[in-house]
Amino acid sequence: MRALVQRVREASVAVDGRIAGAIGPGLLVLAGVTEGDTADDRDWLSRKIVQLRIFDDEAGVMNRCVTEAGGGILAVSQFTLYASTRKGNRPSYAAAARPEVARPAFDAFVDALAAALGRDVPTGVFGARMAVRLVNDGPVTIWLDSRVRE
Numbered sequence: 001m002r003a004l005v006q007r008v009r010e011a012s013v014a015v016d017g018r019i020a021g022a023i024g025p026g027l028l029v030l031a032g033v034t035e036g037d038t039a040d041d042r043d044w045l046s047r048k049i050v051q052l053r054i055f056d057d058e059a060g061v062m063n064r065c066v067t068e069a070g071g072g073i074l075a076v077s078q079f080t081l082y083a084s085t086r087k088g089n090r091p092s093y094a095a096a097a098r099p100e101v102a103r104p105a106f107d108a109f110v111d112a113l114a115a116a117l118g119r120d121v122p123t124g125v126f127g128a129r130m131a132v133r134l135v136n137d138g139p140v141t142i143w144l145d146s147r148v149r150e
Contacts, residue, residue: 001031007136007137011134014130031076
């Protein structure tokens, strides 16, 4: 699994002009699934995201995780995180899991995030054309890949 994590002041996702999910301060997580992702990938990624120390403490140092900062998490499925541009300018998405594999994996990932966060995690609508709005805070943007784990 891959995730692009952005610290935000606020974020929302809309489908057909209607808000599907929204948060105030916290993390916007764009997540992609590839074939062969396992429960271990999902659990590592969800734990890593919730435990990232990227929120300021009293001294202004990024030393707090989202739970310590009292923030929320908005999760949005995004197969384009597995884009490959090796063969020209039109990206290939062949490495992204098929929807019948990706949807239950993404849903399980959201459940794992919610369990680690201790509250519900709003989402977009899987497979829909979504409009994501955010106010990036910092900006702080971090790329995570469960296969690389760096």
